[in-house]
Amino acid sequence: MTQDAFWSELEALFGPRMSRRQSDRALHGQNETWFDEAPPEVVVWPETTEEVSDLMKLCTAHRVPVTPWGAGTSLEGHALAVQGGVTVDFARMNEVLEIRAEDRLVRVQPGLTREELNVELRASGLMFTVDPGANATLGGMAATRASGTTTVRYGSMRANVAALEVVLADGRVIRTGSGAAKSASGYDLTALMLGSEGTLGLITELTLRLHGQPEAISSAVCAFDSLEAAVETVQMVIQMGIPMARIEFVDAEIARMFNAMNGTAMPEKPHLLIEFHGTPESVAQDSARFGEVVAEMGGADFQWATTTEERTRLWKMRHGAYSSCLAWRPGCMGLVTDVCVPISRLAEAVERGREIIAAAGLDGPILGHVGDGNFHAILLLDRENPEELARAKQVGHELAEMALAMGGTITGEHGIGLGKRYMMAEEHGEAWAVMGTIKAALDPLGLLNPGKLVPQPGETA
Known part of the structure; x- marks a missing residue:
């Protein structure tokens, strides 16, 4: 130029x-x-x-x-x-x-x-x-x-x-x-x-x-002894038609990091973070029904965030999970994975994800939007260690392969960009080529955000 x-x-x-x-x-x-x-x-x-x-x-x-x-x-x-x-x-x-x-x-x-x-x-x-x-x-x-x-x-x-x-x-x-x-x-x-x-x-x-x-909002956090129990709780709540506004999952590692970075005293176990919206009456009813399911599934340390300040702290902590993880290992960088599976396979997927991360010898706490089957692992890496980055990329690849094998997708919300473009043909087959045809029709010179998402000229599924 x-x-x-x-x-x-x-x-x-x-x-x-x-x-x-x-x-x-x-x-x-x-x-x-x-x-x-x-x-x-x-x-x-x-x-x-x-x-x-x-x-x-x-x-x-x-x-x-x-x-x-x-x-x-x-x-x-x-x-x-x-x-x-x-x-x-x-x-x-x-x-x-x-x-x-x-x-x-x-x-x-x-x-x-x-x-x-x-x-x-x-x-x-x-x-x-x-x-x-x-x-x-x-x-x-x-x-x-x-x-x-x-x-x-x-x-x-x-x-x-x-x-x-x-x-x-x-x-x-x-x-x-x-x-x-x-x-x-x-x-x-x-x-x-x-x-x-x-x-x-x-x-x-x-x-x-x-x-x-919403006229009324109620938030809560509760601990579980296992990943399976936490996910099964969510599945049961969804099947019962209890209208959750948010339902988030964090594993024991992130609970430990929350405690260190935010001065909380969460048990070092998997947790669910939940929120209900509605009228005072509907929120009270939904909260009570959710509490019954949690008790049935063995949940413990159930704490309601009843004030605006408490709710804000709870969700600020959840949104700050990435920065908390980075602060846990000073000087590191994060490679954040993102896959989404049918919710019936979520517990299995998270457990398999932990095995993949452990086998790679990496620190990789897991969290996600458990209500829609979307979860992330935050892989913590030494910026100066290319071998560690290579292992993390391989973990991300194996997690994406696992999601596809379970009938899911390589990304639930982060998108494709540069990082996952190489797997688009595997997920979409000939449909990826159709995406390239649409791109060529609207942008025949390939000027808009080149190198992302769709096939390059001459590249096939």
């Missing part, structure tokens, strides 16, 4: 909101885990959809790769500019455009984070429910089809995005979906863009579905 015309046109378009400084490029070449740094050649900060459209027209004319950037919290190298080019940082497109309380909808720009949105919604009596843990941008969450702690009740981004505005590779601006509750009109292009990881277009606006803020 040396064309003088390109640089002059780019500078004319963005002025001081364009940077080729080494510090800005390096910042946008970093990632949360083990991938090599991959800085772009230039970073731009658009403020309008029109600017994004003009950028794509310019980059298409000059054959320049484009990589979108949200908060940089993804764990599979999604936002790395592996072919250089332009990184588009959406930090300046971070406005709430419209709250439609009667329809329980909100229009937002992609650079707004989920926490910022919920602050804006406080007075409306509504809330946005998808909670991946990190304070990710909503555009990034849509691009990776994010889910998280509340998926068991409220669904993932797939269930909570009503419409999108997207800039395609050639600069065309399209709108997908609508504000209606349902539609039978044409292909579902909104669903196509969700999880596309920036390979089909750049999201410049989202219409999101909202939920009413």
Whole structure:
């Protein structure tokens, strides 16, 4: 990318909101885990959809790769500019455009984070429910089809995005979906863009579905003697139709780390963390029924978090599990796995996962969204030990193979990015080639987030 015309046109378009400084490029070449740094050649900060459209027209004319950037919290190298080019940082497109309380909808720009949105919604009596843990941008969450702690009740981004505005590779601006509750009109292009990881277009606006803020909330934590007992408890609760808002699992290792990092006194056993939403009466009833199941399954040290402060501490601790694990082994880095299996196989999968990690001789505490069969292992590695990294990658591979053998998927929420692209053919077969055909139709030059998710030209399943 040396064309003088390109640089002059780019500078004319963005002025001081364009940077080729080494510090800005390096910042946008970093990632949360083990991938090599991959800085772009230039970073731009658009403020309008029109600017994004003009950028794509310019980059298409000059054959320049484009990589979108949200908060940089993804764990599979999604936002790395592996072919250089332009990184588009959406930090300046971070406005709430419209709250439609009667329809329980909100229009937002992609650079707004989920926490910022919920602050804006406080007075409306509504809330946005998808909670991946990190304070990710909503555009990034849509691009990776994010889910998280509340998926068991409220669904993932797939269930909570009503419409999108997207800039395609050639600069065309399209709108997908609508504000209606349902539609039978044409292909579902909104669903196509969700999880596309920036390979089909750049999201410049989202219409999101909202939920009413619950009148009452109750949270609890309880310990179990075994992984199996904890998972079987969740299975029984789901079968009974008890409506959980969150249900999370942490193993004994993470309970021990929580105690060390947060000053808690949790038994060093597997734990469930649960939350109920509803009216005071329904929450009390659901909590009582859940307590009965826990007692039947041998759960102990049952503690309710009855105040807002206690609940906040509980979920802050859960969201801080990754940083607690890193602090447990100072100077280490984390390779975070992510697989999802049918919930009937979850106990078996977690136990097998522990065996795989132990056989590799690694520290790898396990936690996950037990209500939907999604779990993670946080593999703690010496940054200077390539052999340890190789073992961790092999563990991640074996866990993904196990998930497929159990009828599951190689990722439940982290997405594909760079890290798991090599397994897409194994999971999807010829369907992966179809994804490549769709990519080629919308981005024939392969400029949008190249090297991610889909087959490269000439690559087959």
